Amino acid sequence: MNGNKPLYWLGDEAAAARRRQDLWRLLGPRPSLDGAPTGALRTTTDSASARIEHWTLTLNNTEPVPALLLLPKAHPPRGIVIYCHAHGNRFECGKDELLLGRPALASPPYAEVLPALGYAVLAIDHWCFGERAANSERAMVKRLLWDGCTLWGYRVHDTLVGLDWVRSRPGFADLPVVTLGLSMGSTMAVWAAALDVRIDACIDLCCLAEFDALVANGNFDLHGEYFFVPSLRNEFSAGEISALITPRPHLSLVGKHDPLTPPDGVAAIDRAMQSAYGAFNQSAHWRQTIHDCGHQETVAMRAEVLAYLREMLP
Secondary structure: OOOOOOOOOOOOHHHHHHHHHHHHHHHOOOOOOOOOOEEEEEEEEEOOOEEEEEEEEEOOOOOOEEEEEEEEOOOOOOEEEEEEOOOOOOOOOHHHHHHHOOOOOOOOOHHHOHHHHOEEEEEEOOOOOHHHOOOOHHHHHHHHHHOOOOHHHHHHHHHHHHHHHHHOOOOOOOOOEEEEEEOHHHHHHHHHHHHOOOOOEEEEEOOOOOHHHHHHHOHHHHOOHHHOOOOHHHHOOHHHHHHOOOOOOEEEEEEOOOOOOOHHHHHHHHHHHHHHHHHOOOHHHEEEEEEOOOOOOOHHHHHHHHHHHHHHOO
């Protein structure tokens, strides 16, 4: 519906800020939070390359948020990855995907490679996942819609307040921040970077395609209920949401045979991003690569992600 909408706000920071406000408006009221986010350290373990801290964070007034914070063992962190876990109806997994991996991800799990690069890594259990899986996603979508809210808005809220928390730690305030995720995590990586200019770069895997293409081929129905924000397509295309990341670096990796990234939807995103980044004379900051696979991260994708993360470090 809005796939070809001109991005009048490009280059106008005040206008771009208003578009971010428009996006928040569509997400509905956010969960309340009294004061700044806080955390309580539960346990600490060690791996070959990382100190693994298990936290309980207060990111909203409704329920505690279990989280993992991984720290490099060899030296202080040089950057922060906000790791956004996938969906796949694996509600028992959540943040532990970072430690254990999942079938759709290449090996080894990201917990074994990101700290070795020099990154601290934050991963939270999103609403209805992991230690928060007692709540049914489907029921929560319905209840929040009744109240004029959205589950996606609640999840984005927790991601960005989690960023507030990790940036408040000593020595973390000035580190570069990268969002990273696959599938639902891909969408979270894009939305978080689009809504928060403190995020320096975005890496999304296996999800970014124009909404109109998903409607045209019917594959929008492969997404869970959480993905559907009322009136979103009336006001935003997927390309415009992604363009809110400009001119910051953005790597988008998709599978040629992935039903969630139809070729015309992937091409539409690329055209929009080439135009948006070109307006800033930053064409090199947008990179889309298409791999011969389905809805999965391949070994080649993993190599590209790690090379990109090395480029982001100071």
